[in-house]
Amino acid sequence: MSKSSEMKNEEVLNSPFSRVYLCPETDQVINCAMGLKHPIDVEALKKAFSNSIILNHPRFCSLIVQNPNGTHQWKRTHVNIDDHFIIYNTTPETKSRDDKEDEESAVNAYLADMAVSSPLSKNKPLWEVHVLLGLKCIVLRVHHALGDGVSLMSMLSTCFGQKKMNGVDGGKDVKNEDCEKRKWKGGLWGIMKSLWFTIVFGLRLLGRVLWVKDEFTIVSGGDGVELWPRKLVTAKFNIRDLKSIKTVIPNATVNDVIMGIICSGLSIFIDAKSAQDLKQRIHLTSILVVNLRQNPFLQIQENISSYSKKESSSCGFSLWGNKFGLVLLPAYCCCGLSSLDQVRTIKAIMDKKKLSYEAHIIYSSLQLLTSFLGPKVASWFCGRVLRNTTMIISNIVGPSEEIAIANNPVEYIRVNITAQRHAITMHMVSYAGKADLQVMVAKDIISDPEFLVKCFQESFLEMKNAF
Numbered sequence: 001m002s003k004s005s006e007m008k009n010e011e012v013l014n015s016p017f018s019r020v021y022l023c024p025e026t027d028q029v030i031n032c033a034m035g036l037k038h039p040i041d042v043e044a045l046k047k048a049f050s051n052s053i054i055l056n057h058p059r060f061c062s063l064i065v066q067n068p069n070g071t072h073q074w075k076r077t078h079v080n081i082d083d084h085f086i087i088y089n090t091t092p093e094t095k096s097r098d099d100k101e102d103e104e105s106a107v108n109a110y111l112a113d114m115a116v117s118s119p120l121s122k123n124k125p126l127w128e129v130h131v132l133l134g135l136k137c138i139v140l141r142v143h144h145a146l147g148d149g150v151s152l153m154s155m156l157s158t159c160f161g162q163k164k165m166n167g168v169d170g171g172k173d174v175k176n177e178d179c180e181k182r183k184w185k186g187g188l189w190g191i192m193k194s195l196w197f198t199i200v201f202g203l204r205l206l207g208r209v210l211w212v213k214d215e216f217t218i219v220s221g222g223d224g225v226e227l228w229p230r231k232l233v234t235a236k237f238n239i240r241d242l243k244s245i246k247t248v249i250p251n252a253t254v255n256d257v258i259m260g261i262i263c264s265g266l267s268i269f270i271d272a273k274s275a276q277d278l279k280q281r282i283h284l285t286s287i288l289v290v291n292l293r294q295n296p297f298l299q300i301q302e303n304i305s306s307y308s309k310k311e312s313s314s315c316g317f318s319l320w321g322n323k324f325g326l327v328l329l330p331a332y333c334c335c336g337l338s339s340l341d342q343v344r345t346i347k348a349i350m351d352k353k354k355l356s357y358e359a360h361i362i363y364s365s366l367q368l369l370t371s372f373l374g375p376k377v378a379s380w381f382c383g384r385v386l387r388n389t390t391m392i393i394s395n396i397v398g399p400s401e402e403i404a405i406a407n408n409p410v411e412y413i414r415v416n417i418t419a420q421r422h423a424i425t426m427h428m429v430s431y432a433g434k435a436d437l438q439v440m441v442a443k444d445i446i447s448d449p450e451f452l453v454k455c456f457q458e459s460f461l462e463m464k465n466a467f
Helices: 004-013 016-021 042-050 099-114 147-159 176-185 187-210 239-248 253-272 299-308 339-355 357-372 374-385 449-464
Strands: 027-035 062-066 072-076 085-088 127-132 135-142 229-237 282-291 325-331 391-397 408-417 424-431 434-442
Touching: 004 176, 016 374, 027 099, 027 434, 042 085, 042 127, 042 147, 072 374, 099 127, 099 135, 099 229, 127 176, 135 147, 147 408, 147 424, 187 239, 187 325, 187 339, 187 374, 229 239, 229 449, 239 253, 239 434, 239 449, 253 282, 253 325, 253 339, 253 391, 253 449, 325 339, 325 357, 339 449, 357 374, 408 434, 434 449
Parallel strands: 085 127, 282 391, 391 424
Antiparallel strands: 027 135, 027 408, 062 072, 127 135, 229 434, 282 325, 424 434
């Protein structure tokens, strides 16, 4: 590898977001569960990972070393594949007529336990594979400093997929570049609206960092909630159904439909569980994670493939890693609105958000704060936003075609992250025509997330039956 390539590698490995995610306050691990169709052959699984480009990727074969001045540095090292595989003979604790349901509950229980106080060892590269033999499931744990959910899905598709990912079955059905064109389509008036919404949402973000806080509800967290025990339940949807619903509302997206389902379901849940009067709107704020890559469907597949060639190991680094912004999305809860009306309300808000550069403001702010004031200040900034909001939601486009690991077909892909400063977090991944929403809660605050998921399903069915 040339000296210039090494410098580029080091520059990206020490990117601002990587430094922020190494701070204790924002230390995050992505847990990606993949259910396999057949019993797991551990040796074949290790061989599949060993022969993949994962072991050629700089981030997956580097250690984090702390310098005397307190800064972190990435240092290339030899990867012993056995050190990264942890084998468990986990089996369902209960037995019922539906074995798959038992396995799903056991996997979710395992992921919920891993979400609290389960850091990755810094004596080896920051990833590992947990093999749950009795549940036919593997859990790929990757530190967020290595990359975001989009990067992870791209890696899985490149290593184990047969076809390139595309946006046909994805949760996002509008390219980011199309949103950029729409901002300038209105000429001077379009530019003025974009500028106005950017200023308004930017000031709201500043207020959220400084003093503005969501009102307290039964789904609100508290100090230290990130350390509280978790419970995890899965809500399942069909992408075809979500797309059919969005056609009822002109220019709506799948994301609008998903957010409408969540807001409507939360309304039903809060109305049933609390004494609060939902005739008036309850104003909750969700943090919506937005992919800032120009083409979310390409998912940097070709760029990752080039890592297998030493002379091109720096290619595509600008797309790999953490390249996402955050949008503060009001999640109004009001039982007076139908599920489709909730979608219309969300769509009106999201249309304004898309005209603004709110997501880019947060992304750029974190970069500037990290570069000039250090990652601890940027981590404090993130912590304030998390503390003053109610929940976090992400929607990741996964492979549109079925993938296989060691010739063992993957039946589902589900993602969540280690516990946040929220009592409720939701992460959706679309895969092979299905969309699974992982609903993780602090079980001392929301003791029955099964009922919450039932509320989401009820809202979804109401939308389907409305046309």
